[in-house]
Amino acid sequence: MARNSTDTKEKLLDAFEILLDEHGTSGATLDAVAAKAGVSKGGLLYHFGSKAELIKGSLERLSRLVDDDVESMKSAGDRLHLYYLETSAEVGTPLDRSLIAANCLSQENADAKNALRKTREAWFDVLNDHLGDPDMAMTIQLIGDGMYFNQNFGLSQDEALAHVKNVLARLGL
Missing domain, CATH: 1.10.357 (Tetracycline Repressor; domain 2)
Incomplete structure (x- = not known):
């Protein structure tokens, strides 16, 4: 079954926002966001190519x-x-x-x-x-x-x- 790209993006944004709240900007690394969302780092980078893009999202x-x-x-x-x-x-x-x-x-x-x-x-x-x-x-x-x-x-x-x-x-x- 194909994954919904929008759902994955929303999961990544949710994870990013939770990490910002819990650990601040220094704790909201790309690795931490991917892990929190249950997505590979490659999957994260597919949707958000950098932390700047994640912030923009x-x-x-x-x-x-x-x-x-x-x-x-x-x-x-x-x-x-x-x-x-x-x-x-x-x-x-x-x-x-x-x-x-x-x-x-x-x-x-x-x-x-x-x-x-x-x-x-x-x-x-x-x-x-x-x-x-x-x-x-x-x-x-x-x-x-x-x-x-x-x-x-x-x-x-x-x-x-x-x-x-x-x-x-x-x-x-």
Whole structure:
């Protein structure tokens, strides 16, 4: 049975992102990625000819996931800002893993830093379009950042979200 090339590429990107999270850029070597994905190094090099290509693939994946997230935000209609906040603290999702990987890469890679900047801008733009107030859009985005931070340190997101929703209701949102 023939292997699906897309599945193999996704396995390799998954392995790369996991290794970045667990060991940083120095631990995400081509050999380690191939081993983690259960693919030969030749198989890895067939799909990604270098670490630079693997990084590019990871950042392209992040862009696709952010585009999908923005579309999901838009489909939430009047609840767009609440959808953003409700999903801000989701960890372990493909988008979360891609964001963590890009953050690890951004310490030494300008393209990764730029990808994170574009991600923030995409979320801000859709929040601003929805709310019609750049200050409120930035405030919602920063609240989402705080909720994500809390979730990553094991603090209760449900309680934080309830507090935020109470304040937003008082503001008419």
